[in-house]
Amino acid sequence: MGTVSKALSLLGYFSQTRPEIGLSDLARLSGMNKATVYRMMSELVEQGFAEQTFQGKSYRLGPEVLRLAALREAAVPLLSVAREMLARLSEATGETAHMSILQGARLNALAHHYSARHGTRVTMEDAEVLSFHGTASGLAVLAFSDAAFVDGVLALPLVAHTAQTETRPEAIRARIAEVRRSGLAESVGGFEADVHSLAAPVFDAQGRPLGALAVAAPVGRMTPDQWACAAHDLRACAADLTRRVGGFAPARFTAHIPEEV
Amino acid sequence: MGTVSKALSLLGYFSQTRPEIGLSDLARLSGMNKATVYRMMSELVEQGFAEQTFQGKSYRLGPEVLRLAALREAAVPLLSVAREMLARLSEATGETAHMSILQGARLNALAHHYSARHGTRVTMEDAEVLSFHGTASGLAVLAFSDAAFVDGVLALPLVAHTAQTETRPEAIRARIAEVRRSGLAESVGGFEADVHSLAAPVFDAQGRPLGALAVAAPVGRMTPDQWACAAHDLRACAADLTRRVGGFAPARFTAHIPEEV
DNA sequence: AACCAACGGTTCAAATAATGAACCAATTAT
DNA sequence: ATAATTGGTTCATTATTTGAACCGTTGGTT
Structure with a gap:
């Protein structure tokens, strides 16, 4: 599995029952190294696919997914x-x-x-x-x-x-x-x-x-x-x-x- | 810029006026190598962030963004x-x-x-x-x-x-x-x-x-x-x-x- | 108050995965 | 026919990712 897939798979751990996940939890859930998860989440945050609730706190899905969904809607x-x-x-x-x-x-x-x-x-x-x-x-x-x-x-x-x-x-x-x-x-x-x-x-x-x-x-x-x-x-x-x-x-x-x- | 950011940035080229983009076009638009774009898009397709319109034809945004958007709505x-x-x-x-x-x-x-x-x-x-x-x-x-x-x-x-x-x-x-x-x-x-x-x-x-x-x-x-x-x-x-x-x-x-x- | 565990975040040598020029086969335009 | 372009593939080179160990803080226990 490539790096991109790994990073995107992190987004799969978010759900209704779990809308926010901390760094350590995410590392445990995915079985990946904490540093790896950190870097990937940083990139996802940078691109707007995730965001952090409050300085240094847990991650949640970002606003960019809304934009893409609107575009997908327009196309399909x-x-x-x-x-x-x-x-x-x-x-x-x-x-x-x-x-x-x-x-x-x-x-x-x-x-x-x-x-x-x-x-x-x-x-x-x-x-x-x-x-x-x-x-x-x-x-x-x-x-x-x-x-x-x-x-x-x-x-x-x-x-x-x-x-x-x-x-x-x-x-x-x-x-x-x-x-x-x-x-x-x-x-x-x-x-x-x-x-x-x-x-x-x-x-x-x-x-x-x-x-x-x-x-x-x-x-x-x-x-x-x-x-x-x-x-x-x-x-x-x-x-x-x-x-x-x-x-x-x-x-x-x-x-x-x-x-x- | 990391690999993940590069891959995600590819999604940024899709728009209302351009809902579908072919491999070569995407390579030109992003300035990246065709092979690189191919591998990245393959991973995005695999993860449901993109899909191909018809066997071997152009790419468009995938259904996974809809799921994530629904979650983002619920969470935030x-x-x-x-x-x-x-x-x-x-x-x-x-x-x-x-x-x-x-x-x-x-x-x-x-x-x-x-x-x-x-x-x-x-x-x-x-x-x-x-x-x-x-x-x-x-x-x-x-x-x-x-x-x-x-x-x-x-x-x-x-x-x-x-x-x-x-x-x-x-x-x-x-x-x-x-x-x-x-x-x-x-x-x-x-x-x-x-x-x-x-x-x-x-x-x-x-x-x-x-x-x-x-x-x-x-x-x-x-x-x-x-x-x-x-x-x-x-x-x-x-x-x-x-x-x-x-x-x-x-x-x-x-x-x-x-x-x- | 001292302690401990867990947190998010950082470092750097080692290991692995990304890269891109060249190459296919198949279309499409000339 | 031919030439150019398409999506897709290969593989040696290279650059990026990786992860154990390490910070500085925080929050709860003793």
Whole structure:
């Protein structure tokens, strides 16, 4: 791994639960030498990718990432298109809608939208890492990923997030096969207890899964009628989003797309 | 300059007008060797900071910047950055500093900071609604808003907060034009009697005014010297704040920004 | 008050990774 | 056909990164 990769990988240790990290912690987390981390962070600070909270205190992400994100948006307006779609989807279903994207081997929550229809709702955090086996979004992505990737994911230890989480690789493969048939993934309490989720994959310009669009409702509220309605809206929105980010669905998926949005 | 800085500086060549850049172009732009640029871009692609549009074609910014931007937003919300800046600005000027943000068609005071230098000072209330025509902040925002918005504001009845408040639409348009030239808005007793205010606009990621940063002093204390000092600090702080919330000043404004903070 | 551990930051010889001219193969323009 | 340009690769030379040990401070314990 080159120096640049090492430096950039340091930024990966920041998260919602850990927005600020001190030098020593960062050195421990990354397993790199303190002096090395110091120099790398100094360069990242210099370039605006990180900044220090108060003289000599811990590091956090810098303002430059905002500028780049705005530029990325301008070039590839995924986020803005996704937000629009999420608003539409959550208004249509009356439930929380969210979108996640595949980055390397991780599935990250990117954006979400709540509906005002009900007093209770499923809440989300952006930039949260979603598990492949425990979430509807994860299963939707796996179902249209290549076999090597699926093998890689299932070879890792599978965490049981709740009592309902399916952790047996073969059972997960069976569910993935079903997702491939239906074009829709489902998870009942697999990641958070009492949450019933439906998800559909979104594809990139190469026809590979880019991420997933999902609807999450409290278990009691997902009646058969509601299920059918959410499934339809989700399919339509996911297809539209794929189109609007310049992607296309692979042949084996195309059959599931409703004609009109 | 270290390798990491060099690699990150490559990302700086992407812009709205140039969202995609080929390898050779990037080498020319940066003045670095093609092989060097290639290796650096490969690492950036590997880390998700860049991606290639189509097999072997030009580079553009990658999806990882979106994730980092979401985290930065969560870790450092506008309010906390604004507070930091207000503290700096009021220490530097010895007067009250405040920040307001545009929410829909209203300009709301968001936060303020007093200086301990003088016994008397201008006092502020957060969440107070500021008038566009009567305050320096309002004029600063109007000056860089689109024409339709300005027309809308000036079509409404314009309240005379004090005897000094300018309420004639055409006179206000003239003042706005002046603000556009100077990059700085001024109000003497237009909202509160005996208050002399200076304000500078803060911009969002789309280059639209997000709100304004302002300094407010008792009229007698704003001598020409103090005025010049406050104007300089204000410009510098507003530019820095724009940067730190991920915004950028539109072209017609850029000339006013001081080089150093 | 003395102590200790942990912090961010710094140093410098040794080790490693970055560098760039030349070179491919494939397009694209002439 | 030909010439120029594209993205990508190679490898000996070189310059940068590396990390153990070392500061000066800070904050908590004894």
